[in-house]
Amino acid sequence: MVQKIFKTSLLLFATALISSCMHATHIGQPLMTVPHPGKYQLAYHTSQAFPLYAMATVDGREFLVVDDVVLPSVQSLYLLTHWKIFEDETVLDMGTGSGVQAVFAADKASKVVATDINPTAVKMARLNAERNGVGDVIDIRQGDLFAPINTGEKFDVILFNIDYPHNEATQGLWKLHERFFAEVKNYLNHGGRIYYQSGRIDNIARIDSMASKNGMSILSIRMDVALEADRQPVVYLIKRSLDVEVKTTTWGG
Numbered sequence: 146m147v148q149k150i151f152k153t154s155l156l157l158f159a160t161a162l163i164s165s166c167m168h169a170t171h172i173g174q175p176l177m178t179v180p181h182p183g184k185y186q187l188a189y190h191t192s193q194a195f196p197l198y199a200m201a202t203v204d205g206r207e208f209l210v211v212d213d214v215v216l217p218s219v220q221s222l223y224l225l226t227h228w229k230i231f232e233d234e235t236v237l238d239m240g241t242g243s244g245v246q247a248v249f250a251a252d253k254a255s256k257v258v259a260t261d262i263n264p265t266a267v268k269m270a271r272l273n274a275e276r277n278g279v280g281d282v283i284d285i286r287q288g289d290l291f292a293p294i295n296t297g298e299k300f301d302v303i304l305f306n307i308d309y310p311h312n313e314a315t316q317g318l319w320k321l322h323e324r325f326f327a328e329v330k331n332y333l334n335h336g337g338r339i340y341y342q343s344g345r346i347d348n349i350a351r352i353d354s355m356a357s358k359n360g361m362s363i364l365s366i367r368m369d370v371a372l373e374a375d376r377q378p379v380v381y382l383i384k385r386s387l388d389v390e391v392k393t394t395t396w397g398g
Contacts, residue, residue: 183226187217201243208243208273214266217245220342223378224306227367228340230254237300237332239325240307241285244270250304251279258300259285260293290321291328299334309343311376319351326355330385338364339383344376352381362386 190200198209201216203225210216225246230236233255238247241259247270250257259274261267267287274280286293305325310318322343329339339361343352346368356363361383368379 183222185222185225187219187222189216203245203249206248206277208245208248209276210243210269212265214263214269215242217243220344220376220378221245221306223367223369224304224340224342224380225249227380228302228304230302234301235299235334237294237303239290239303239305241270242266242306244273244283244285246304246306247283247285248274248277248279250302251282254282254302257283258294258298259283260288260290261285262287262289290324291332294332299332299337301334301337303329303333303337303339305329305339305341309345310348311345322352323355326359326361330360333385336388337384339381341381341383343379343381346377346379349379356381356383357386360386362389364389 185204186202188202190202192198192200192207192209195209198211199216200210201208203217203222208217221242228246228250230250230253232253234253236247236250236254236257238244238250238257238259241247241261242263243266244259247257247259251274257279259270261270264287267285270283270285271280274283274285307321307325308315308318309322310316333339341352349366353363362385363381363383365382366379368377
């Protein structure tokens, strides 16, 4: 997958630039239209108006990135395809990156909180939210996992899209995922759900173990082993086990 990393100064994020970014732009023909099994079209472009940025379009919506912020990818589009958000739900998008999940979630959610530990990603997500007309719906915050979430703040839906272990060199990432599962139930409304993006079929057993030991249950798994080059994306639907048991009892009665 073609991915360029552009090095520029954070001065590019000055108010004058952000204001100008909100106007219509001229983008060139796609450098690449990326085939994948999801329902959204993903393409990479250059932009005459923003030559120092990398750009992706997702169903025609533009997402700009700079420095080490990752463009929307096959993995992120796979997550985007398989979550479902209903009118007026509240959403937490964890590991927002370019902001693609948050921007699409804002179509229906009453409130979206999007977080990222990378300060440049936070700036880019804000820029992309404004340019896509949903800056008033998305509250973008910087911080590690749940650190930016206010005391007592809970959500109907939590989207988790942070890098995952995919080879020997990245096994240390499990610590981050273990911390997520240890804390996430404290930030869900009753009946709330998680759409958790990971990858690699051989990670499923460990993810199931992390979920179950923290009082969570996996309700469904969507996967595509054909996308070997893109780390076999997997999307899990997860709820608190207590909520699943209560619902099952209600149905049974």
